[in-house]
Amino acid sequence: MQKLLFYIIICLSYTKIAFGQDKLSYDEFINIVRKYHPVAQQAALQTEIAKAELQSARGAFEPSVYFNKNEKQFGGKHYYTYLTSELKVPTWYGVDFKAGTENNQGQYTATELTKGRSSFIGAQVALGKGLLIDKRRAAVRQAREMVSYSDEERRLILNDLLYEATSAYYEWQNAFFVKQLADSLLQTNLRRYDFIKNGVILGDRPAIDTVETLAQLQSFEFQQTEAQQALNNAGFELNNFLWQENEQSYQLPSTVQPNPTRISQPLMPLSDYMTTLPTHPKLRQAQIKSNVLSIEKQLKFQSLLPTLNLNYNFLNKDYGFIAEPNLFQNNYKWGFTIGMPLLLREARAEYRKANLKIMQQSWENRILFTEQQNKVNSYFNDAVQLQRQLEIYQQTVNSYQRLYQAEITKFINGESSLFLVNSRENKFYEAQQKLISLQTKVAKSIIAIDYAAGRLAQ
Numbered sequence: 001m002q003k004l005l006f007y008i009i010i011c012l013s014y015t016k017i018a019f020g021q022d023k024l025s026y027d028e029f030i031n032i033v034r035k036y037h038p039v040a041q042q043a044a045l046q047t048e049i050a051k052a053e054l055q056s057a058r059g060a061f062e063p064s065v066y067f068n069k070n071e072k073q074f075g076g077k078h079y080y081t082y083l084t085s086e087l088k089v090p091t092w093y094g095v096d097f098k099a100g101t102e103n104n105q106g107q108y109t110a111t112e113l114t115k116g117r118s119s120f121i122g123a124q125v126a127l128g129k130g131l132l133i134d135k136r137r138a139a140v141r142q143a144r145e146m147v148s149y150s151d152e153e154r155r156l157i158l159n160d161l162l163y164e165a166t167s168a169y170y171e172w173q174n175a176f177f178v179k180q181l182a183d184s185l186l187q188t189n190l191r192r193y194d195f196i197k198n199g200v201i202l203g204d205r206p207a208i209d210t211v212e213t214l215a216q217l218q219s220f221e222f223q224q225t226e227a228q229q230a231l232n233n234a235g236f237e238l239n240n241f242l243w244q245e246n247e248q249s250y251q252l253p254s255t256v257q258p259n260p261t262r263i264s265q266p267l268m269p270l271s272d273y274m275t276t277l278p279t280h281p282k283l284r285q286a287q288i289k290s291n292v293l294s295i296e297k298q299l300k301f302q303s304l305l306p307t308l309n310l311n312y313n314f315l316n317k318d319y320g321f322i323a324e325p326n327l328f329q330n331n332y333k334w335g336f337t338i339g340m341p342l343l344l345r346e347a348r349a350e351y352r353k354a355n356l357k358i359m360q361q362s363w364e365n366r367i368l369f370t371e372q373q374n375k376v377n378s379y380f381n382d383a384v385q386l387q388r389q390l391e392i393y394q395q396t397v398n399s400y401q402r403l404y405q406a407e408i409t410k411f412i413n414g415e416s417s418l419f420l421v422n423s424r425e426n427k428f429y430e431a432q433q434k435l436i437s438l439q440t441k442v443a444k445s446i447i448a449i450d451y452a453a454g455r456l457a458q
Contacts, residue, residue, distance in 0.1 A: 080106030264443030
């Protein structure tokens with residue numbers, strides 16, 4: 001009867017311990033990190049800052065209104081009173097429209113000014129340098145690219161954050177499973193120790209067996225405290241990624257457990273990861289840098305062209321704008337400015353520098369793509385090999401379990417000793433620990449492929 005009871009105790013030692021009600025799944029954890037972690041919030045602000053910069057650059061094309069009054073009274077004489085108003089409307093295509101009124105009065109009004117009330121409407125256009133692009137348009141286009149760059153920076157920061165958070169979750173999950181295993185074996189050895197003591201009292205077991213059993217029990221007590229320490233530390237590390245909606249950090253209760261329904265995500269074919277690799281935030285940022293340099297090159301090319309600015313104003317007495325439709329017969333003012341450096345040393349040097357920067361960035365883009373491609377290949381290779389190792393070691397654990405159970409059967413039949421049972425149990429326990437560690441490594445290696453391909457922030 002005692003031998004049968006001992007066998008039942010051993011078999012019960014490897015039944016699963018039921019999970020508590022409070023569980024934190026991987027998906028729930030990652031959603032919390034995405035929504036509430038300060039780093040994720042800060043990353044989103046970078047895009048908002050870039051949008052503000054774009055809005056600032058667009059201010060160069062904002063219509064503006066000016067009012068100006070100058071008056072001079074001296075020695076009892078009214079020299080002049082100038083009252084002007086003007087509306088300027090810059091456009092994207094290099095044509096600036098303007099309209100305004102003038103009221104010039106006084107004995108000493110400047111001869112080039114029209115005395116009395118008058119109005120004008122006109123435009124200024126660049127027909128040489130600045131025709132296709134100028135500093136204002138370049139600033140807006142580059143600011144638009146920087147919005148995309150900042151959004152990729154947000155994705156890059158989020159990709160790093162989610163990878164670190166995932167690693168912390170899998171380490172916490174690993175520590176929990178090891179602690180669960182240690183708890184199970186400790187309870188088994190406690191029951192075994194009580195069983196052996198009773199056997200010694202009844203005279204069925206030699207007294208030395210209590211020492212053997214106690215040593216095994218104390219060994220598992222020590223390992224259980226180590227497992228508890230590792231679980232506590234893993235929980236503290238996990239707390240770094242847990243924040244609440246009110247921007248307060250959150251301490252995970254010790255009763256919360258990982259949800260074991262998904263230890264790791266499935267490994268996809270390598271081609272699927274490679275297909276999404278060009279969308280990696282780093283590679284997208286590199287392409288955006290090339291776009292910005294290309295805009296700079298277009299602007300520098302304008303410096304090679306001559307300056308040719310044409311302006312025309314249609315004039316009218318009083319404050320009416322459509323009195324005479326003949327633009328070049330009467331009541332108009334026009335002019336042009338033309339010029340260019342004779343040797344173009346600065347312009348040629350700046351344009352050459354712009355070309356060289358594009359070539360330099362092109363090589364950097366190729367290097368970066370190759371590095372990311374090899375990183376994906378490396379992580380994928382690790383995942384494949386670790387999965388293979390896990391399959392092999394699962395069979396090894398099954399073999400250790402059969403050896404352990406066979407040793408128990410021999411012990412019950414009087415063909416083995418407690419020392420051999422303990423030895424088999426230790427080997428079986430170490431194998432289970434390593435199996436849990438391998439499961440964690442597989443999970444982390446698969447998520448590392450998504451990290452290398454920039455898929456975590458999608």
